[in-house]
Amino acid sequence: xxxGILDGVKVLDFSxxxxxxxxxxxxxxxGAEVIKVERPTGDPERFAPDAIxxxxxxxxxxxxxxxxxxxxxxxxxxxxxxxxxxxxxQVDVVVxxxxxxxxAGYGLDYQSLRQVNPGVVMLSTTGYGQxxxxxxxxxxxxxxxxQAMGGLxxxxxxxxxAPYTIGGAIGDSITAIQGAxxxxxxxxxxxxxxxxxxxxxSMIEGCLFADSLVMPHVAATxxxxxxxxxxxQNTYSFPMGVLKSKEGYLxxxxxxxxxxxxWARLCGAIxxxxxxxxxxxxxxxxRVERTQEVIDILEGWLQxxxxxxxxxxxxxxxxxxxxxxxxxxxxxxxxxxxxRGAFQTIDYPELGPIEVVSPPYKFSETPxxxxxxxxxxxxxNYDVLGRYLGLSSEEVEGLAExxxxxxxxSRNR
Numbered sequence: 001x002x003x004g005i006l007d008g009v010k011v012l013d014f015s016x017x018x019x020x021x022x023x024x025x026x027x028x029x030x031g032a033e034v035i036k037v038e039r040p041t042g043d044p045e046r047f048a049p050d051a052i053x054x055x056x057x058x059x060x061x062x063x064x065x066x067x068x069x070x071x072x073x074x075x076x077x078x079x080x081x082x083x084x085x086x087x088x089x090q091v092d093v094v095v096x097x098x099x100x101x102x103x104a105g106y107g108l109d110y111q112s113l114r115q116v117n118p119g120v121v122m123l124s125t126t127g128y129g130q131x132x133x134x135x136x137x138x139x140x141x142x143x144x145x146x147q148a149m150g151g152l153x154x155x156x157x158x159x160x161x162a163p164y165t166i167g168g169a170i171g172d173s174i175t176a177i178q179g180a181x182x183x184x185x186x187x188x189x190x191x192x193x194x195x196x197x198x199x200x201x202s203m204i205e206g207c208l209f210a211d212s213l214v215m216p217h218v219a220a221t222x223x224x225x226x227x228x229x230x231x232x233q234n235t236y237s238f239p240m241g242v243l244k245s246k247e248g249y250l251x252x253x254x255x256x257x258x259x260x261x262x263w264a265r266l267c268g269a270i271x272x273x274x275x276x277x278x279x280x281x282x283x284x285x286x287r288v289e290r291t292q293e294v295i296d297i298l299e300g301w302l303q304x305x306x307x308x309x310x311x312x313x314x315x316x317x318x319x320x321x322x323x324x325x326x327x328x329x330x331x332x333x334x335x336x337x338x339x340r341g342a343f344q345t346i347d348y349p350e351l352g353p354i355e356v357v358s359p360p361y362k363f364s365e366t367p368x369x370x371x372x373x374x375x376x377x378x379x380x381n382y383d384v385l386g387r388y389l390g391l392s393s394e395e396v397e398g399l400a401e402x403x404x405x406x407x408x409x410s411r412n413r
Contacts, residue, residue, distance in 0.1 A: 004031020005366035009187065010091040011035065013068065014084070014108075016043045018143070018169050019125050019203065020097035021064035022176035027093070027183065028067040029359040029368045035091070035384055036068045037084060039075065040406045042377045066346060066356060067371035071385065072378030072406040079404045081106045083385070089116040090388045092190075093183055097125040100137035110198040119196040121186040123179050129202040141203060146171035150207025155214050158231045175206040230291065238287045239266075239294060242325060245302040245311060249325040252298065252315065257283045262320060269318035270301040348373045378407030 009032040013024035021036070021043065028034040036043075045061040071087070074080050085108060088094055094113060096103060103109045110122045124130060127141020144165045147153045152170070153163040182199045190196055208215060213236065217225045233241035237255040254266035263284075264276045275281040275297075280290060287294050305311040308324060315322040324330075331337055344358040359368035381400070385391045391399075399405045 001369060001371060002367055004029070004368055004371075005363060006184075007031040007366070009033070009093065011093040011095060012037060012084075012087055012091045013095045014103075015095050015097040015125070017045060017097065018060065018064055018172035019175040019179070020095050020123075021045070021061075022173060023123065023125065023179035023183075024068070024095045025064050025066055025370075026176065026180040026359070029370055031366065031368075031371070032093075034068040035087065035380070035388075036065060036070045036375065037087070038070060038072045038377060040072060042072070042408070046377065062354070062374045063356060065374035067373075068375055069380035069384055070375035070378055071381050072408075074404055074406065075106050075108075077402065077404045079399065079402070081108055083389075083399075083404065084108055085113065085116055086389050087384070088113045088120065091117070092119070092121060092187065094120060094122045095125075095179070095183075096123070099140060100124075100126060100130045100132055114196065117196070119190055119194060121183055121190060121196050121199070123183050123199045123201060125175050125179055125201045125203065127203045129205070130200045143169050143171040143203075146175075146203035146207050150204040151211050151215060152207050155211065155229060157229045159229050161229070161231075163229065171203055171207050174210045175201060175203045178206050178209070230288075233291060233295070235288060236284065238284050238291065239298060243295065243302060244299050245308045245324075246305060247308045250302065250308060250311065251323055251325060253321040255284055263287075265318045266315070266320045269314050269320060270298070272297065272301075344370050346370055346373050376407070376409045378405060381405050381407055 006027055009027065011024055011027050011032050011034040013021065013034050013036045015021050015024065016038075024032075024034045024036070043061060043065070045064065046058055048058060048060070073083050075084065084106070088108070101109075104112075110120075110124070113120055113122060127133070127146055128139065131137065133139050133141075141149075144153075147165050147170065148163070150171065153165050156166060157164040179199070179201050182201065186197055186199060213234075217236075228235060230238075231241075232243075233239060237253070240253040240255060242249050242251055252266070254262040256263050258264065259276060263281075264273075267273050267275045279286065281287050281294065302308075302311055305314070312322055312324065326334065332343070337343065342358055342360075343355045345353045346356050347353050354373075356370055358370060361368055382393060382396050385396050385399075385405075386393070396405065400407070
């Protein structure tokens, strides 16, 4: 496989769940060698009882850990932290997402690791940051809590109804992407200066930063511009959201005002040019004040068209931003995603070929690809400890007999 942009970068991934593992998987997709260090119990996503499985493989674990190597170390054994520290001395990046002070208890926090590796870049992703919430570093925070406290839930839902959380582990995924970006920039800084650093990434602040519309308004007006939920439509730019169509649901975004605006093009497309200058509809704010009335007009037009494809053709000819609300099953079969290479086949020795979601970024010179299957627990103990620490097979076997190392197949559990 062609080398990626991070070819030669070595990453020690001591994280569980989604945010940390997905972050390091992004780096693996870009060519980094990622060593996933797990405790004897393994990443909980391996064995989650309510997980969606494919032939015994936990699909979320497969998604977040493709292309990695696994070493299983019991940190509670006397030599466990020593092995971890020795591996950390040989890598460029360490990723972890335990609650603050967990690694410090083993002498594996950033201040300790930089003593053996001054250039190491260490990423710590937590719910609230390294200080914890209200001084409580042990308080856990999962995706829906991060969405709630980071403001995403408050802007999602019906205007007079309850706030919603967004599906798809969006808070975890936002954090993973931001973490991978931050590590890349830290590596660039190290290349110029030779200096590593610690990155403190909070999930709730990651969700806050992902809100590029509402929070900037609130901050700029010192809290005076209060946002309210607006159901399937956006509050500030309207129409911008989901509409019931003849066969399902479409999203239409046609904001602005004046004869050259997307709103004007939409009005022309549906045969309602009278609405372009009508003061009841001419501005986004006026349309927001008549949200249901405008929705009824647009959905009424959609019901007069023969099918959704015909409606989308009309809108496309008018250069109105629009598209269907696709199910995941429809996305999986859609020709556009297939043509773009959005899915990639990975061959699992025990299971055969399985399709996975490919990286979305298309580098012209250094392709990003999922570079292999997710590993079994401790699958690469011998390989990694031999290459990185120079341990012989007999020495690795001795550590396994002492209980410091473990290897187990998650697919037969």
